[in-house]
């Protein structure tokens with residue numbers, strides 16, 4: 764299925780600690796149905812020094828979020844919306860906002876769906 768959320772999308776988180784926050788998608792994990800959003804779902808990993816002299820400590824990172832827990836932000840609606848697909852006259856497949864019908868972005872969607 765073609766991805767409803769792709770890299771560089773602005774998404775809003777629908778559930779959990781970061782609910783209501785927006786961020787940019789930095790990574791998509793299609794097989795896991797998860798996305799990594801910049802600055803959101805921050806977790807701290809406690810690491811031990813692996814070699815003598817190496818610093819031990821806490822490493823902060825953005826943990827993946829389930830795709831179903833985020834919504835793409837429509838630039839027209841200014842809010843998270845559901846996304847559909849349609850074909851333009853020239854055959855290019857685009858994502859559209861289900862609410863206002865506007866094209867979410869001009870970027871081509873992969874043709875696997």
Ligand SMILES: [Zn+2]
Pocket residue numbers: 837838839840841844860861862863864865
């Ligand atoms: Zn919209």
